[in-house]
Amino acid sequence: MAAAAHAMETKKMGTQGLATLGVALLLAIAGYAALFVAPNEATMGLIQRIFYFHVPFGWSAFVAFAISFVSSIAYLRSHAPKWDWLAVSSAEVGVPFVTVMLVTGPIWAHPVWGIWWTWDARLTSTFVLWVLYVCYLLLRTLIDEPERRAVVSAVFNIFAAFDIPLVYFSIWFFRTQHPQPVIGAGGSLDPRMLDVLLLCWGATLALLALLLRQRYRVEALRWEVERLRLEAESRSSVPHGLTLRDQEHSA
Amino acid sequence: MALARPIGILLAKELRTEFRTRELLISTLVFVLIVLVLFSFTFDPTTVESRRFGPGLLWLALLFAGSLMLHPSFTREQSNDTLVALRMAPIEPVSILAAKILANFSFLLVAELVLLPVFAALYNLRIVPVLGRLVAVLVLGTLALSIVGTVFAAISSQARMRELLLPLLLLPLLTPALVASAEATAGLFEDPPALAAVWVGVLAAFDTIFLTVTWLFGEYLLEE
Numbered sequence: 001m002a003a004a005a006h007a008m009e010t011k012k013m014g015t016q017g018l019a020t021l022g023v024a025l026l027l028a029i030a031g032y033a034a035l036f037v038a039p040n041e042a043t044m045g046l047i048q049r050i051f052y053f054h055v056p057f058g059w060s061a062f063v064a065f066a067i068s069f070v071s072s073i074a075y076l077r078s079h080a081p082k083w084d085w086l087a088v089s090s091a092e093v094g095v096p097f098v099t100v101m102l103v104t105g106p107i108w109a110h111p112v113w114g115i116w117w118t119w120d121a122r123l124t125s126t127f128v129l130w131v132l133y134v135c136y137l138l139l140r141t142l143i144d145e146p147e148r149r150a151v152v153s154a155v156f157n158i159f160a161a162f163d164i165p166l167v168y169f170s171i172w173f174f175r176t177q178h179p180q181p182v183i184g185a186g187g188s189l190d191p192r193m194l195d196v197l198l199l200c201w202g203a204t205l206a207l208l209a210l211l212l213r214q215r216y217r218v219e220a221l222r223w224e225v226e227r228l229r230l231e232a233e234s235r236s237s238v239p240h241g242l243t244l245r246d247q248e249h250s251a
Numbered sequence: 252m253a254l255a256r257p258i259g260i261l262l263a264k265e266l267r268t269e270f271r272t273r274e275l276l277i278s279t280l281v282f283v284l285i286v287l288v289l290f291s292f293t294f295d296p297t298t299v300e301s302r303r304f305g306p307g308l309l310w311l312a313l314l315f316a317g318s319l320m321l322h323p324s325f326t327r328e329q330s331n332d333t334l335v336a337l338r339m340a341p342i343e344p345v346s347i348l349a350a351k352i353l354a355n356f357s358f359l360l361v362a363e364l365v366l367l368p369v370f371a372a373l374y375n376l377r378i379v380p381v382l383g384r385l386v387a388v389l390v391l392g393t394l395a396l397s398i399v400g401t402v403f404a405a406i407s408s409q410a411r412m413r414e415l416l417l418p419l420l421l422l423p424l425l426t427p428a429l430v431a432s433a434e435a436t437a438g439l440f441e442d443p444p445a446l447a448a449v450w451v452g453v454l455a456a457f458d459t460i461f462l463t464v465t466w467l468f469g470e471y472l473l474e475e
Contacts, residue, residue, distance in 0.1 A: 076471050131423045139420065142410040151471050152406050156420065158468055159399065162460050163424050170427035170453050174434060 019213075023206045030196075030203035038196040050108045056201040058101040058126075060208045064094030065133065067212075069161035072154035081223055084150035087157060088140060089215035091133050093208055098130045121175035125168045132160040146226060254349070257342035261350030268327070269358060275323065279316045279362040286312035287373055298375050305374035306436035309366075310429055314396060317359060318418035321400040324351050325408035334473070344470035348401065352465070356397040363389050381439040384446045388439070391454035392432030398461045399424055405472045428457050 034052035041048035068090040075083035105123065106116040117123065136157055143149035269275055290308050291301065328334040337347050367385075371378040378385060400421055407416040435450035 076468055128423055128426050135420050135423060139406070139410060139416065142412055142416060144411075148409055151474065152409055155402070155468050155472055156406055158464060159402070159424060159461070162464055163427065166427035166453065166457055166460070170430045173449060173453075174430050 016214075019210055023203075023210045026203045026206050030200040033196045033199055038193050039190055041193075044112055047108055047111050050104050052196055052200045054101055054104040054108065055197060056204040057097045057104070059201055060204040061094045061097035061101065063205065064090045064097060064208055064212070065129075065161065065164075068094065068157060072157040072161075075150055075154045076158075079147075081146075081150065082220070084154065085216050085219040085223070086212075087154060088137075089212050089219055091136055091157070092215055093211045095130065095133050095137065097204070097208070098126065098133070102126060102130060119175070121168075121172040124175070125164075125171045128167050128171070129164055132163065136160060146223060254343060254346050257340070257346040258350045258353070261337070261347060262353050265324075265350055265354030266357070269354065275320050275355075275358050276362055279320050279359065280365060282316045282319065283309075283312045283362070283366055284369065286315065287370060291373070301374045302376060302440055303437075305370070305376060306440060307433040309370055310392065310433045310436065313359070313363065313393075314422065314425055314429055315418070316362075317396045317400045318421045319414075321355055321397075321421075322404045322407060322413060322417045324355060324401060325404045326413065329408060338473055344473045345466055347473060348405070348465060348469045352397050352401045355401050356394055359393045359397060360389065363393060376440050381444045384444075385436065385439055388432055388435045388446070388451070388454070391451065391458060392428060392435075394458045395428035395432070395454060395461070396425065398458065398465060399428075402461075402465055402469055402472070405469075409472075427453060431457070 030052070034049055038049065038052065040046070068087045071083045071087035071090065074080075075087060109118070110116050136153060139156055140149055140153045143152055287308065290296075290304075294300075294304075296304060325334070328337070334347075338344065364386075367378060367389075370376070400417075403417055403420045403424075407413040407420060410416055431450040431453035435446060435454070438445050438447050438450070
């Protein structure tokens with residue numbers, strides 16, 4: 001039986017390794033396409049190519065937050081821990097994705113606009129979005145009891161999700177009343193540029209799925225460990241305040 | 252309505268608790284006054300500048316005050332475990348939240364009405380011609396602050412570092428409400444005074460959305 005479980009675990013590791021390899025390959029192809037296949041942009045030149053990372057990571061982050069929002073509602077309705085695992089995993093993957101967007105933005109803006117940052121509508125609202133989900137993750141670290149943490153952070157997550165459209169609308173309206181630095185030429189996108197953009201988006205989505213799956217398993221294991229620890233503590237006659245490990249050491 | 256009676260009784264209880272000590276009211280008043288005075292020291296604004304920055308500053312001060320003052324509404328219940336008693340009562344759990352939202356709303360609104368003439372005098376603003384519209388903006392903006400503030404006080408009361416956590420959770424979420432109420436108020440002090448419908452709309456939408464979310468999901472926060 002132990003051997004069968006071991007074999008299954010090995011097989012799982014095998015598929016996981018393959019998935020990781022696949023995603024890495026896809027990211028490499030997307031990177032190659034962004035750097036060498038996509039045509040050069042007329043006015044901005046090479047620096048415009050950062051767009052193929054900036055935009056896909058942003059879109060994928062929104063997908064991650066949408067998953068997190070739906071999972072939080074599902075958790076409150078069902079109280080099944082798996083929804084909480086999914087909510088925290090997707091938020092925790094979404095935050096670094098937005099961070100990529102917030103970092104690549106200024107790298108592009110500095111040569112093109114001549115400034116690193118401006119309080120433009122999109123920049124400001126994305127920054128608020130990032131802060132909201134960082135607060136969500138922070139809140140989770142400050143509550144120890146797992147079920148309490150799941151419930152409380154799910155409610156906060158739902159509030160944050162409903163806040164995002166309001167943030168975008170109010171800041172967009174507020175900022176468009178004021179003159180802005182000229183944002184790079186808009187207009188239509190070269191079809192080859194669009195293809196590369198979609199390829200890059202596919203690659204970041206694959207990365208999102210891979211990270212999400214890993215993080216979800218870590219969270220599931222963490223709950224299991226916590227549950228076993230509590231069970232062991234309640235069974236053993238360890239004096240209060242002494243953990244199982246202390247007992248092993250003394251034995 | 253089945254909700255109205257328990258809300259009324261709980262609201263009376265909240266008001267009685269507050270008016271015995273007047274802690275929340277007085278500390279909010281003093282806090283906002285301090286911020287308004289400190290601002291004029293740090294920036295030394297001219298009359299025109301203080302008119303321009305005044306409304307935004309007033310709302311920022313109110314938001315900070317709210318994020319500091321609202322957390323006793325749940326921690327106060329914890330010291331004697333009275334929240335357990337409230338939960339055991341045969342009422343809808345959401346009426347506990349609703350009563351606390353209404354109570355905090357009234358405290359903040361009373362504080363604002365007292366502050367308004369002082370603010371007008373300090374920042375050379377003429378409030379009498381726009382009083383009706385100004386109170387309408389104050390009501391909508393304060394409702395936004397009290398809905399989210401009260402729910403987040405319930406959240407932060409269940410975590411560690413709760414005093415620090417409440418402003419961290421509350422302030423970013425209130426960004427749209429802050430933008431809308433500060434812009435609406437600033438419009439009232441322009442010449443001629445104008446109330447932009449879009450900001451009133453944003454505030455009304457904010458209030459409606461979060462009242463509904465609280466009504467749908469708020470009770471989970473009171474579970475044991």
